[in-house]
Amino acid sequence: MPDLLEPADPRGRDRALNAPSLQPEPALAPFVVVDQADEPPLLLFDHVTKWYGPVIGVNQITLELRPGITGLVGSNGAGKSTLMRLATGQLRPDLGSVQVLGHDAWQFEAKRHVGYSPDVDNFYEDMSGRQFVETMARLCGFSRLEARRRTEETLQLVGMAQQASRRLRGYSKGMRQRIKVAQALVHDPEVLILDEPLSGIDPVGRMEFLALFRLLAERGKCLLVSSHELEELEKLTDHVAVMAEARIAAVGTLAQIRDLLDDHPLSILIGSDHPRQMAGALLAMPDVLGVDLGEQDSIVVRARNPRRFFPELAGLVLEENYDVHRLETLDDSAHAILGYLLGGRRVEKRG
Amino acid sequence: MPGASLLHYRPWRGRFRGVTLSVLPVARISLWMMFRRKLFWALYALGLLMFFMFFFGQYLLAWAETQTAEETVRIGVVRAEPDKLVHLLREVLKLNGTGYTYRNFFWFQGYMVMIVLAMAGSILVGNDFHFGSLPFYLSKPVGRWHYLLGKCLAVAVFINLMTTVPALILFVQYGLLDSWSYFVESGRLFLGILGYGLLLTVCLSLMLVAAATWLRRTVPMIMTWTTLFLFFPILAKTLVDGFHYDRHWRLLDLWNDAYLLGNACLGMAQDTIRPVEQPAVYEAGLLLGALSLLCLIYLNLRIRAVEIVR
Numbered sequence: 240m241p242d243l244l245e246p247a248d249p250r251g252r253d254r255a256l257n258a259p260s261l262q263p264e265p266a267l268a269p270f271v272v273v274d275q276a277d278e279p280p281l282l283l284f285d286h287v288t289k290w291y292g293p294v295i296g297v298n299q300i301t302l303e304l305r306p307g308i309t310g311l312v313g314s315n316g317a318g319k320s321t322l323m324r325l326a327t328g329q330l331r332p333d334l335g336s337v338q339v340l341g342h343d344a345w346q347f348e349a350k351r352h353v354g355y356s357p358d359v360d361n362f363y364e365d366m367s368g369r370q371f372v373e374t375m376a377r378l379c380g381f382s383r384l385e386a387r388r389r390t391e392e393t394l395q396l397v398g399m400a401q402q403a404s405r406r407l408r409g410y411s412k413g414m415r416q417r418i419k420v421a422q423a424l425v426h427d428p429e430v431l432i433l434d435e436p437l438s439g440i441d442p443v444g445r446m447e448f449l450a451l452f453r454l455l456a457e458r459g460k461c462l463l464v465s466s467h468e469l470e471e472l473e474k475l476t477d478h479v480a481v482m483a484e485a486r487i488a489a490v491g492t493l494a495q496i497r498d499l500l501d502d503h504p505l506s507i508l509i510g511s512d513h514p515r516q517m518a519g520a521l522l523a524m525p526d527v528l529g530v531d532l533g534e535q536d537s538i539v540v541r542a543r544n545p546r547r548f549f550p551e552l553a554g555l556v557l558e559e560n561y562d563v564h565r566l567e568t569l570d571d572s573a574h575a576i577l578g579y580l581l582g583g584r585r586v587e588k589r590g
Numbered sequence: 591m592p593g594a595s596l597l598h599y600r601p602w603r604g605r606f607r608g609v610t611l612s613v614l615p616v617a618r619i620s621l622w623m624m625f626r627r628k629l630f631w632a633l634y635a636l637g638l639l640m641f642f643m644f645f646f647g648q649y650l651l652a653w654a655e656t657q658t659a660e661e662t663v664r665i666g667v668v669r670a671e672p673d674k675l676v677h678l679l680r681e682v683l684k685l686n687g688t689g690y691t692y693r694n695f696f697w698f699q700g701y702m703v704m705i706v707l708a709m710a711g712s713i714l715v716g717n718d719f720h721f722g723s724l725p726f727y728l729s730k731p732v733g734r735w736h737y738l739l740g741k742c743l744a745v746a747v748f749i750n751l752m753t754t755v756p757a758l759i760l761f762v763q764y765g766l767l768d769s770w771s772y773f774v775e776s777g778r779l780f781l782g783i784l785g786y787g788l789l790l791t792v793c794l795s796l797m798l799v800a801a802a803t804w805l806r807r808t809v810p811m812i813m814t815w816t817t818l819f820l821f822f823p824i825l826a827k828t829l830v831d832g833f834h835y836d837r838h839w840r841l842l843d844l845w846n847d848a849y850l851l852g853n854a855c856l857g858m859a860q861d862t863i864r865p866v867e868q869p870a871v872y873e874a875g876l877l878l879g880a881l882s883l884l885c886l887i888y889l890n891l892r893i894r895a896v897e898i899v900r
Contacts, residue, residue: 327729347609347731355729361721363623377615378730422726432729 279341280305281352281461282326282430287335289321296321298485299335304430304463308456310472311465312577313482319465320358322482323432326463327355339430351379354423358434358465360415362407368418369394369403375422386425393421398447412439420448424455431455431462437471449475469574481580488580496580497545497571503579504528504541505548510565514538517561524551537565612732616740620714621747629709634752637702641756644685644695645763651679651686652767687764687772689856692757692783696790696852700819700845703752707794708815710748711802715741719806738799738889745795754787782856789851793844793878800885803892819845830867837867844881847874 280303289296297318311319324330325337328344342349362371369390376386394400397417402410410418416439423431433452437445452475456462463480466472472479477493489496497505511517518530518538526548531539542548556563570579624630650665657663657672665675684690718724727737761780765772773780797818805811823843829835841847846868853863854871 324725327725329725329728347733350729350731353729355725357725357729359722359725361723362726363619363717363723365623365626374615374619375726375730377618378612378727378732380609380612380731423729 281340282463283338284325285336285338287325287332287337289325289330290333295485297325300487302480302487302490304461306456306459306461307478308452308462308464308476310476310479311463311482312469312472312479317482318485319482320434323355323434323463323465326430326432327353351426352429354426354428354431356419356423356433356436360419364408365406367404367406368399368410371407371418372421372425376425379426381426389425393425396424396451397421413441413444416440429460431460433462433464435466436464437466437468445471469577473572481577483580493571493576497576500576500579504543505545505571506569507540507542508533508537508565508567508569509540509563510537512536512562520555520559524548524555526551539569609731609733609736612736613740613743616727616732616737617743617747620741620744623713624710624748630706633702633706633709637699637706637752640695640698640702644691644760647679647683647685648760648764648767651676654679687768687776689779689782689858691760692779693853693856693858695757695760696753696786697849699753703749704815704819706748706752707745707798708812709808710745711798711815712806712808712811714744715799715802716806716811719803741799742795745798746791749791749794750787753790754783757783757787778857785855786852789855790848793848793882796882796885800888803889831865838869838873840867841869841873841877844878847878850874851878
C-alpha cells in the first residue's frame, strides 16, 4: 500500500483520505444513526497541518468525528498526541482548522465542550483528588456550589468517591487515571479526548471504564480514545483512525479497513471433513487467491473482497453440502490490520 | 464501576462565569500551594518583623510625645529622655508619617520580599512547566494569558502582602495616632504608597513569572534571583561608590531603581536619597519598563511555544 503512507501531495490533499477506498463511511460509524451523518460533526479537522519548527506534527489531516467512540492508534511519534492537543485547543494549527461544534478549537467556546484526559499524570501532589477535580471545575467557570456538586457526581462516576480525600501523592497509577478522567468529565463535555485512559488500570477497572465510555457514547458524546492497548480498544469500538507518519492512514470500522487492504488478502481457516474437495471448489471462486491445506482437515484460504467472498462461500457450502465445523478469520484483528497498514513500522503493544 | 448507573448529569443551564474570571482560580491554586508551606509562613513572619518595628516605633513616638513634660521615661528596663527619644524616632528613624517612613519601609522590606519570591517562583509557575501539568489548565476554558495573569496575580498578592498592605496599615496608624487631618493632608502619600506598590507588583511579578517559566526549578530560580537582587546591588555599589564608576552603573541594582521611582511616587526629592550619586528617575523608569517589556515579550513567545516544551 505505498499510497497510504506517502507524504502529502503538492496540492495539499491527504491522499489517504482522498483515496475512495479509504474514506470513512459516517453512516456506519458506531452510535451514528444515518440522519445524524448530515449534521455537522462534533469534532472536525479540516486539512490540518501542524509544524514543530522543522518537524511536522500532523500533515494535512481531515477527520470528522460524530457521537460515538473512535479509537486513535498508531506508532509512537505518529502524531496522535499532536492531534489530541489540536482538538483540545492546546495547539493552534499552522494550516487548516479544528472545530468543535462549529467553534474554533482554539477559542474558549470550544473548550467548554471538550474534556481532555492527558497522558501525563503530574498534578499538584499536595492536593486531594477532590480538590483537584473541583479546581478544574472552577476553571471551567462553574460557581463554587456547582463545582462541588459536579465534583462529587464525577468522583462517584469514576469510582473515586471514597478515596478522593487522600492526597494525590499517595495515589496509584490507576487512581490517577480515574481522577484524570473525572476532571475531563466534570463539565459534561460533548467531546472527550482520552489519551491512554486504560493505561495502568486493573482488569476490573478496565471493564468499568469501558462500560462508562460506552454509556457516554450512547448519550451522544464523541469520544476519541488513544490507546496502545489494541485488544481493549477493540472491545470498546471497532471504529478507528490509524495514524502513521503524521497523517491519517485510514479511518473507519476495522472491517471496512480490512476490506480495503487489497494487498493483504484475508486469511480464513476453514475446518471441513473434505478439505481437498473444498479447496478445489474454492480455487474456482474469483476472489480466492490461494488455498493452503492445513492440519487436521483444515484449509487456509486467502481471499480478497470479504464482503463478496463470504456470501459465495456460504452458497458453496450449502450447494455442495460441505460439513464445515470451523470457520475463523486469522488476520482481521486490530493488531493484524495495523500491522498491515503500517507495513514495516512497529505497532506498539503494551501490557 | 458503581457510578455508571449513578450518572446524574443534567444539562448545565446556569451561566458560566466570564473567561477573564478564570484568572481567579488560577491565582487561588497558586496561593493555596504557597500558603500551605510552613517555610512561607516562617519567611512571612520574618518579613513582618520590619513592619512591627515600624508599627511599634510609631506607637512609641506618639506615646513619647505625650511624655515630654517628664525628665525621663522608662521603657521596660531602659530609661530615656522623652525629647531625645522623640528626636531618635522622628528624625533619625524617620517614623514621622512622611514619605521617608514609607520609602524606608519599602526599602527594608525588599530583602524579605526577594527571598520569598525566589522560593515562590518555582512553586507558582516552574512546577507547571517542569512536571507538564499545563495541559490540565490549557484544556479548560483558560487562555494562556489568563493562566499567566493568574500567576502574576498570585505573585502580586505576595508582594503586596509584604509591602503595600503593611505600608497602608502604617499610614492609617499614623493618622489615627496623630490627627484626622493627616489623612487629608497626606493624600499624596497614600497615592504614593499605592503607586510604589503597583510599580513593584507589575515589575516583580512579570520578572518572576518570566524567570520561573524559564528556569522552572527552585535552585536555579533562587540562584538567579539572588544574583539579580543581591549580587547586582553589591556590584553596583562597589562600582559606583568604591571604584567611582559612572552613576549609571547603579542601574544594575533593580531594587534601587524601583526605589527611585517609588521615591518619586511619594513626592520625595531625589537629593534626599543616600548615596547621592544616583541615576535619574526617568533612567530607572526606562530600565524597569524595558525589563518588564522584555519579560512580557518572552512570556508571549514562551506561551506560544508551550505546546512544544515538554
